Amino acid sequence: MKRQLTPEDIRAAVYGGAILGGGGGGFVERGLRTAELALQVGAPELWTADEFGHDELTATVALVGAPAAPDPLVLPTHLLRALELLRRDLPRPLAAIHTNENGAETTINGWFHSAMTGLPVIDLACNGRAHPSSQMGAMGLHREDDYRTHQGYAGGKPHTYVEGAVSGHLTNTSNVVRRASVESGGWVGVARNPVEIGYAVRNGAPGAISFAIELGHRFLADGPAGAAEHLGGGTAVSGTVREYRCEQREGLDVGVVVLDDAAGTTLRFVNEYMTLDLDGERRASFPDLITTFDEAGQPLASADVTVGARISVLVAPAANLQLSPTMYMPELYTQLEEMLGVEFAPAEKVLAGA
Structure with missing residues (x-):
């Protein structure tokens, strides 16, 4: 067409x-x-x-x-x-x-x-x-x-x-x-x-x-809640940013966002959000979709997060996205894990890429 x-x-x-x-x-x-x-x-x-x-x-x-x-x-x-x-x-x-x-x-x-x-x-x-x-x-x-x-x-x-x-x-x-x-x-x-x-x-x-166009129409009609429903996901957490660090490394933004909440919510990013941890346990990891919204409900890039801002975090499972086979090639995660100092390529990704 x-x-x-x-x-x-x-x-x-x-x-x-x-x-x-x-x-x-x-x-x-x-x-x-x-x-x-x-x-x-x-x-x-x-x-x-x-x-x-x-x-x-x-x-x-x-x-x-x-x-x-x-x-x-x-x-x-x-x-x-x-x-x-x-x-x-x-x-x-x-x-x-x-x-x-x-x-x-x-x-x-x-x-x-x-x-x-x-x-x-x-x-x-x-x-x-x-x-x-x-x-x-x-x-x-x-x-x-x-x-x-x-x-x-x-x-x-x-x-x-x-x-x-x-x-x-x-x-x-x-x-x-x-x-x-x-x-x-x-x-x-x-x-x-x-x-x-x-x-x-x-x-x-x-x-x-x-x-993307279909998702955008849903968001424009119903806000973050509509987008989350469209993606089969939900809002994992909301809170105020207590700590934000970002540095350019090898032409990429590498950093961390910590919320001032009881769960000690931590997001790590390399341009895109790679991991979301709640109460010290992994809640989502790339290629799961982890997206932040500002207090007005607008999508917020990792580069635009600031200390003191109130944000919400949408999570949708990778299975509900239009992904290419490259997302399940384990060798592509090595550099990113080294940059962040954490592992986030779980076993099912390795098996799918085998």
């Missing part, structure tokens, strides 16, 4: 994405601005994967960086430049593009590209919730020994602007792009990892954009 994206889709996509961001995935206001601009300059289209041949080529469009970085800037022109740098290195033309994840800014990844280039956006994400590492958004390509990726990137203010194109092994090129995000001031727009659409369907999360 083909559909032209409309003004009614914007708020639903951004707010649904913000909830699925689980603390990461960008910021609501910036997502709204970019999506509105896309509809002002063109007519972006969302196509289901069955509109394409399985051997046609698609590529991921993404944002890479640390949301709490002090001086980030990615403009729509940077997004187009990243795509241009990727396309010049490809052996054959792209038929479409797709986003890496769901988030306030990332659900609408590709809308501006589509409006300006005519390339349709596939109703598919590399993963149906936000995640911190490029490999988690690479649909298992790190396990493909013969795969050679191409990545284009651009971003930064005039005095920190960087752009480039890099080809090679997925891990090495992703490290280059992550470092570029640091040098740019915190964020870069990226176009990367061209694959055949059949591969993306098997290894990604088809239907992820529609899923």
Whole structure:
């Protein structure tokens, strides 16, 4: 099915994405601005994967960086430049593009590209919730020994602007792009990892954009309680933030939130919330969805949490999300566990990835 994206889709996509961001995935206001601009300059289209041949080529469009970085800037022109740098290195033309994840800014990844280039956006994400590492958004390509990726990137203010194109092994090129995000001031727009659409369907999360839009409509109608019901989850805890720490490490926000409640509630995050502990016991761990809301009931990114703020924490089980197989590849959790100093890849994840 083909559909032209409309003004009614914007708020639903951004707010649904913000909830699925689980603390990461960008910021609501910036997502709204970019999506509105896309509809002002063109007519972006969302196509289901069955509109394409399985051997046609698609590529991921993404944002890479640390949301709490002090001086980030990615403009729509940077997004187009990243795509241009990727396309010049490809052996054959792209038929479409797709986003890496769901988030306030990332659900609408590709809308501006589509409006300006005519390339349709596939109703598919590399993963149906936000995640911190490029490999988690690479649909298992790190396990493909013969795969050679191409990545284009651009971003930064005039005095920190960087752009480039890099080809090679997925891990090495992703490290280059992550470092570029640091040098740019915190964020870069990226176009990367061209694959055949059949591969993306098997290894990604088809239907992820529609899923976010439906969730957003429910949230806009019924608030956090409606979103929780839609996701088969609930509010795990509410409280006032007693402690908040966040530092940029390897181009990522790494930190902890502690609530001033009897349970000693602790949330740990690497961009996205990774763990929620109540009374010293694990209540949820990534890829379960852990999302914070402010006192007004608006989705709150981990980078925007402040000491003294009253927040509520929504939890929804991973089984109720549109997730890709990468979320159950245990090797992708090692770096994150090292950053946080805690283990949170439970046995069932290892078994599912085996």
